[in-house]
Amino acid sequence: xxxxxFFGLPGNPASTLVTFEVFARAAVELLSGELDPxxxxxxxxxxxxxxxxxxxxxxxxxxxxxxxxQVTPLAWRGSSDIPALARADAFLVARPDREIWKAGDLIEVxxx
Numbered sequence: 001x002x003x004x005x006f007f008g009l010p011g012n013p014a015s016t017l018v019t020f021e022v023f024a025r026a027a028v029e030l031l032s033g034e035l036d037p038x039x040x041x042x043x044x045x046x047x048x049x050x051x052x053x054x055x056x057x058x059x060x061x062x063x064x065x066x067x068x069x070q071v072t073p074l075a076w077r078g079s080s081d082i083p084a085l086a087r088a089d090a091f092l093v094a095r096p097d098r099e100i101w102k103a104g105d106l107i108e109v110x111x112x
Contacts, residue, residue: 005031018059018091023112040111041093044071051103052094059110061088071109076086088112 005022009016016089029037044112047070053071061074061084073092076084094101101107 009022013082013085014059014061014076014079017085017112018110021091021110026075042068042109042111043106044109045071046070046092046101046103046105046107047072048103048106050092051099054099055096059091060094060095061085062090062092062109063088064090064109064111090100 007027008026009019009021026037026039044064044099047065048067050060050073061076061081062071062073064071065106071090071092076087090112091110093110095108
């Protein structure tokens with residue numbers, strides 16, 4: 001009997017996408033022979049102010065600039081907002097210990 005692997009992912013679209021990118025993609029790459037899978041994190045300057053409720057790390061949809069040096073947060077209504085996800089090509093990583101970023105601040109970004 002062949003062994004099979006599976007991943008249990010959450011039901012909301014944004015949660016599913018982030019969970020896959022952060023946890024499952026590396027496992028799939030390892031199982032496919034990749035020796036050193038890495039998460040595609042980078043730093044970029046915000047083009048607009050950003051605030052979020054502190055206490056949890058949040059992954060918020062965003063768009064990279066053409067050169068990748070800047071990132072723009074997208075307006076969205078939560079993890080079931082599929083149109084915002086369709087426009088996104090990155091997620092801002094809003095860490096739990098910070099509530100406010102100003103335009104021009106560096107922020108961590110997860111490419112998707």
